[in-house]
Amino acid sequence: MNLRLILAVLAAKTAMFLSRFFGRGRGSSLPGMLALRIYPGILKHYRHQARRGVIMVTGTNGKTTTSNMLSGILVRAGYTVVTNREGANLLTGVTTAFIRAGSVTARVRSDYAVLEVDEAAFPVVTRWIKPNLVVITNFFRDQLDRYGELDTTIGKVLEAIQKLPSSTRLILNADDPLVVRFAGETGYPSRFYGVRPVPELAGDAAYSREAKFCPHCGAEFMYSIYLYSQLGDYKCPRCGFARPRPDIEASFVQVGLNGITARVDDDEGDWKIELPVQGMYNLYNALAAFTASLVLGVDPEAALAGLKMYSPAIGRMELFAYGDKKVTLTLVKNPTGFNQALAGLIAGKSRQDVMIAINDNDADGRDISWLWDVDFEILAQRPDKFNFFICTGKRAEEMALRLKYAGVPVSALHIERDYQRAIDGVLNGRGAAAGLLATYTALWPVEKILAQRAERVVYNDSNRVSPVS
Structure with a gap:
C-alpha cells in the first residue's frame, strides 16, 4: 500500500x-x-x-x-x-x-x-x-x-x-x-x-x-x-x-x-x-x-x-431567465471567441443591455491588447440592437475605452467596478434581453451572483454529467 x-x-x-x-x-x-x-x-x-x-x-x-x-x-x-x-x-x-x-x-x-x-x-x-x-x-x-x-x-x-x-x-x-x-x-x-x-x-x-x-x-x-x-x-x-x-x-x-x-x-x-x-x-x-x-x-x-x-x-452561451428577460452568460478569452459571442448577441431579435467583465489575472492573461483585435465596431453599426454597455472587472476602463474607439456612443457606456451592481444594472435595464460576457476569472463570481438573481435554464438534468456517471 x-x-x-x-x-x-x-x-x-x-x-x-x-x-x-x-x-x-x-x-x-x-x-x-x-x-x-x-x-x-x-x-x-x-x-x-x-x-x-x-x-x-x-x-x-x-x-x-x-x-x-x-x-x-x-x-x-x-x-x-x-x-x-x-x-x-x-x-x-x-x-x-x-x-x-x-x-x-x-x-x-x-x-x-x-x-x-x-x-x-x-x-x-x-x-x-x-x-x-x-x-x-x-x-x-x-x-x-x-x-x-x-x-x-x-x-x-x-x-x-x-x-x-x-x-x-x-x-x-x-x-x-x-x-x-x-x-x-x-x-x-x-x-x-x-x-x-x-x-x-x-x-x-x-x-x-x-x-x-x-x-x-x-x-x-x-x-x-x-x-x-x-x-x-x-x-x-x-x-x-x-x-x-x-x-x-x-x-x-x-x-x-x-x-x-x-x-x-x-x-x-x-x-x-x-x-x-x-x-x-x-x-x-x-x-x-x-x-x-x-x-x-x-x-x-x-x-x-x-x-x-x-x-x-457554465459560461458557454449559458441561458438564464430573469422574469420575462432572456439572459445569456458567455466566456470570452480571445479575439475569435469574442467575435463569435458578439455575433450571437447581434443575432438576437430583442433589443438588449450588455455587461462586459474584463480581468487580467494570470488565468486570463496579463496582456489585454487582444481586445483591439476584436470586432467591436459591429456593435456601433447596430445601434438598434443595444441600449447600453456596462464595463466591469479589473480592466473596466480599458474595455470602455475600446468600445469608445469602436464608435459606441459615450452616453451608452458605463463603468461599474462592483460585480453585483453591474449585474443588477444589466438585469434591470429596459432591454428585453441581457448579455453578460466575462473573462475566465470574472466568469465564476459573475455566474455565482447571476445564479442568485436569475433562474438557470436547464435543458435536461440527466445530461449534466457527473465525474463518473
Whole structure:
C-alpha cells in the first residue's frame, strides 16, 4: 500500500469537501494541486484505469463544450465516464477529475476518460496519460503572454502527439488548416469533420484570421469562402495542400434563436442534428463530438439524441431567465471567441443591455491588447440592437475605452467596478434581453451572483454529467 498515494488522495478529497462546504469555489483545481504536491507521480496510478480508453480534447476554443457533449453522448449510450466537466484543464484539473471519481486507494471504475486538456498543458498531461483518441478543435491566438505565438503552441502540441503511440487516432477540424496539418505531419489515422462551405454561411469580418500561409511551403492560401476566422474552404496554389473532404460534414445549416439544425452525412448515412444552443462554433463542437462518438462505436441515433439534450457548461452561451428577460452568460478569452459571442448577441431579435467583465489575472492573461483585435465596431453599426454597455472587472476602463474607439456612443457606456451592481444594472435595464460576457476569472463570481438573481435554464438534468456517471 502506497501511503503517500493514500495521503495525497485524502488531502484532495478533504479539499473538495471544504471548498464546496464553504462556497469557496468548485474544488476543480486545488485538490489536484494538493495531491501533486504530496505525490507528484499520482497520475500514473490512473493512466490505465479507463477500461475502454482515454479521449483528450484540445485546441483553443470549444474544448469544454466538445468534451461535455461527448461525455453526454457516452453516458446516454450506457458507459461510465470520468471527465473534468467544469473546464479545469491543466494538470491539476485532470488530477482532480480522477481523484473525485475514484476511491481513497486511487481506484476508478469507468469505461472512458474524456479529458479536456489545455493546449499548453497537453505535453505535460500526455507524459502521464496516453490518449487513445485526440480531438483537436481549432487554433487561434490566445493569451500571448502565456502561450507565446500561435506557431509555438501548435508546435508543442504537434511534438507531444508525435510522441504518442502510432495507433493513436485523431479527430480533426477539416475547415481549419492549422488543425488539418496534424494528419500529414503525424501520419496517424485521422477522421475529419466540417461544415459545407456555402455562400450563405460566409462570414465577412476579416478580424483574427490566423492561417494566411501554407504550413508546408509558405505560399499564401487561396480561400473561396471564409466561415469564420480562418475556418473555411482553402487551398495552397503552390503545393496543393487543401481542405480535405470531411468524413462527417454538416449541410443545410439553420441557425435560429432556439438553437441550430443541420443535416450531417458520411459515406454510410444521413442524419438530422438538432442543438439547443446557438452559434456556428457550437455546431463545430457538436460535429467533433459526433465524429468521435462514431469512431468509438456509438450508434449515430443515440449520439444525436445526446446532442439534442445537451446542457451548456457554465459560461458557454449559458441561458438564464430573469422574469420575462432572456439572459445569456458567455466566456470570452480571445479575439475569435469574442467575435463569435458578439455575433450571437447581434443575432438576437430583442433589443438588449450588455455587461462586459474584463480581468487580467494570470488565468486570463496579463496582456489585454487582444481586445483591439476584436470586432467591436459591429456593435456601433447596430445601434438598434443595444441600449447600453456596462464595463466591469479589473480592466473596466480599458474595455470602455475600446468600445469608445469602436464608435459606441459615450452616453451608452458605463463603468461599474462592483460585480453585483453591474449585474443588477444589466438585469434591470429596459432591454428585453441581457448579455453578460466575462473573462475566465470574472466568469465564476459573475455566474455565482447571476445564479442568485436569475433562474438557470436547464435543458435536461440527466445530461449534466457527473465525474463518473
